[in-house]
Amino acid sequence: MALRRVAVLLAVLLMAGCGGAPPAPSVAVGAAPDAASTLLAHLYAAALRSYGSPAHVEQSADPLTDLDTGEVEVVPGFTGRLLTRFDPNATARAAAQVYRSMISSLPEGIGAGDYAQSAEDKPALAVTEATAGAWGRRDVAALVQHCPGLTVGKVVGDRSPAAVATCRLPSAVEFPDASALVGALRSGRIDAAWTSSAVPETPDDVVVLSDRTSAILAENVVPLYRRNELNERQVLSLNEIAGELDTGSLADMLGKVASGTDPGAVAEEWLAAHPLGR
Numbered sequence: 001m002a003l004r005r006v007a008v009l010l011a012v013l014l015m016a017g018c019g020g021a022p023p024a025p026s027v028a029v030g031a032a033p034d035a036a037s038t039l040l041a042h043l044y045a046a047a048l049r050s051y052g053s054p055a056h057v058e059q060s061a062d063p064l065t066d067l068d069t070g071e072v073e074v075v076p077g078f079t080g081r082l083l084t085r086f087d088p089n090a091t092a093r094a095a096a097q098v099y100r101s102m103i104s105s106l107p108e109g110i111g112a113g114d115y116a117q118s119a120e121d122k123p124a125l126a127v128t129e130a131t132a133g134a135w136g137r138r139d140v141a142a143l144v145q146h147c148p149g150l151t152v153g154k155v156v157g158d159r160s161p162a163a164v165a166t167c168r169l170p171s172a173v174e175f176p177d178a179s180a181l182v183g184a185l186r187s188g189r190i191d192a193a194w195t196s197s198a199v200p201e202t203p204d205d206v207v208v209l210s211d212r213t214s215a216i217l218a219e220n221v222v223p224l225y226r227r228n229e230l231n232e233r234q235v236l237s238l239n240e241i242a243g244e245l246d247t248g249s250l251a252d253m254l255g256k257v258a259s260g261t262d263p264g265a266v267a268e269e270w271l272a273a274h275p276l277g278r
Contacts, residue, residue: 029042030072031058032060042057047276064082095214099115109228110225112225114243117242119242119247120247122211126209127185128207132207143164144166151190152172153189155194160194161216172194193206222242241276
């Protein structure tokens with residue numbers, strides 16, 4: 001009889017084990033091939049994991065399409081680029097306005113997390129110290145005042161807006177790499193060079209102009225996700241990034257990725273230094 005009771009107890013325990021809740025599915029975070037998208041995807045995946053949700057990164061040529069079809073649940077992006085994709089005729093340029101307009105333009109079923117007010121990667125214009133001194137200002141408003149006859153350059157493949165506020169710029173002269181671009185700026189072949197607000201390093205004799213009047217479209221870090229597929233805790237984990245990430249940290253991480261460090265390791269290292277949920 002005792003043996004029978006033991007056998008019944010074991011059977012009950014086995015049935016209870018077999019009937020346990022299945023493990024939570026891993027949240028797929030989509031990433032485009034470029035370094036910034038890949039890094040941010042790993043950052044959001046790490047944030048999800050820090051809140052107890054399995055998550056992984058999936059590379060794709062067009063993660064936004066994958067988000068729309070449900071192949072991924074989260075996609076990182078930048079507010080201005082997302083707004084341009086979903087509403088090419090939008091006129092907003094300042095960070096908060098761009099974010100609000102972007103939310104209004106999102107396809108049905110897609111939501112946006114909080115945007116990182118202190119973390120951006122938008123086109124920026126650089127000039128020499130001599131030019132900044134001659135203009136008397138270190139803001140793009142000075143460039144607008146000296147618009148006629150300006151020549152600008154960029155690295156092949158980089159983004160270069162056609163206008164800065166009221167200044168319509170000529171087509172940018174293209175250079176094979178950043179070294180050649182800076183050389184042309186120093187020699188006077190071009191007056192200004194397109195760079196990024198999140199560029200890892202800037203030469204000492206080059207000034208990246210600020211943009212206090214939002215003359216250039218804002219590009220703040222933001223996550224998109226499929227509505228009704230993430231729970232409140234998962235959305236909270238994405239939103240936590242907005243309060244911790246800044247442009248300096250983004251530039252530093254992109255520099256490490258450019259030097260060959262695995263983007264997943266870079267993201268985990270940053271998150272360890274900036275624990276979420278505090």
